Structures are given as C-alpha cells and as structure tokens.
Amino acid sequence: MSDQPRRGRRPAGHSTRRTVLEAARAEFDERGYEAVSVRGVARRAGVDPGTVRHWFAGKTELLAATLGLTDIDPSAITRSAAEGPVEDLGERLVRAVVRAWDADGGATVRMVVPAIMADPGLRTLLQRFLGAEVLGPIVRRLDVSDAELRTTLAGSQVAGLMMLRYVVGVEPLASLPADELAPLVGPTLQRYLTGDLDATTAR
Numbered sequence: 001m002s003d004q005p006r007r008g009r010r011p012a013g014h015s016t017r018r019t020v021l022e023a024a025r026a027e028f029d030e031r032g033y034e035a036v037s038v039r040g041v042a043r044r045a046g047v048d049p050g051t052v053r054h055w056f057a058g059k060t061e062l063l064a065a066t067l068g069l070t071d072i073d074p075s076a077i078t079r080s081a082a083e084g085p086v087e088d089l090g091e092r093l094v095r096a097v098v099r100a101w102d103a104d105g106g107a108t109v110r111m112v113v114p115a116i117m118a119d120p121g122l123r124t125l126l127q128r129f130l131g132a133e134v135l136g137p138i139v140r141r142l143d144v145s146d147a148e149l150r151t152t153l154a155g156s157q158v159a160g161l162m163m164l165r166y167v168v169g170v171e172p173l174a175s176l177p178a179d180e181l182a183p184l185v186g187p188t189l190q191r192y193l194t195g196d197l198d199a200t201t202a203r
Helices: 014-031 038-045 049-055 059-066 074-082 086-102 107-117 120-134 136-142 147-168 178-194
Strands: none
Touching (some): 014 038, 014 049, 074 136, 086 147, 086 178, 107 120, 136 178, 147 178
C-alpha cells in the first residue's frame, strides 16, 4: 500500500485534523506566514481545501492551532481592542486580554507556554504569529513611525502580566478581577503606545 496521502475529501475526524495541522506546520516552517495559503496546506495534507476550512476558517486559525491555541484567538482579541479611541487603548487591551485568558482559568497559557519554549520551531512560528496577527492590528491602529517599537514594548508588559498571573500565579495579581487590573496596568501600556519615549530608546 502506498504511503502517499490519499487525494480528495477525507472524513472530518481527529486524524484528519492532525494531518492538516502537521501539513500547516511544515508549510509555515518552509514558506513563512505570509506565503502560506489554505490551498497549499490542503495540497500538502492530501485533502480538499474545504476539508481544511471545515476545521479552520483561514491561515490565522491554522497557525494559532499549530501553536496550541484552539479556543482563544489572540488576533481577534487585539483587533477588537484596537477599535475605539487610541487614548485609552492600553486599558482596553489589558481588559480584553485578561478576560479572554481568564475564561479557562489560565489553563491554556500554562499548557501552551512550556510547549512553545521547549520547541524552537514553535518559537519561530510564535514570532511570526505575534508580528503578523497579534501586534499587527495595534501597529496599524497607531499609524506612527515608531509604532512597531511602541507595540512590542506594550506586548512585553502584557507577556509579563500573563506569566505572573497564569503561569507563576503571583498573588494578588493572579486573582485580581480584570476590571480592577486594567486601570492599574493600562496606563503603563498607554505610555508605551502614545506617550513620550526616551530619544535614545526610540532610535
């Protein structure tokens, strides 16, 4: 029997989903995020594009699932937070992120972070995902020359918050409600996003 994957539509089962994810990871590794398409992933997996879309709406969802993010879409969170006045984007972003990751008590963060840190390939994919889909909407919303620097500085603050809240579990940060936490952390993000940055740092 041939080891080549069968062409055509496969039953939408767990093994098919795993095959699609394996093909997606290989495509992302070899081609980079921007060059990957659902059709290319389907071709590599030996299925129809419709079978891929049965599981994933597009390549953003494919990459998120490859990273282990199945129930939370970080890209959707930042796109939603980016809507509205830039002047309070920091607080809005903290509130949106904390509410989303609180939904499962931080279980996804605790599962995904060690897996990504242990896998150099996943770390590379995460960098691409963060740049294109998570930080990208905020960069575009700021629309200033140093938007990428500002956004990554804000992202570093959010990453630290998530580590202490969900992975390490430092109190009282770990149990502070989102509506109380956002006004405390939001101004720090806001300074990164719209405040004055030291000239030597912003070069």
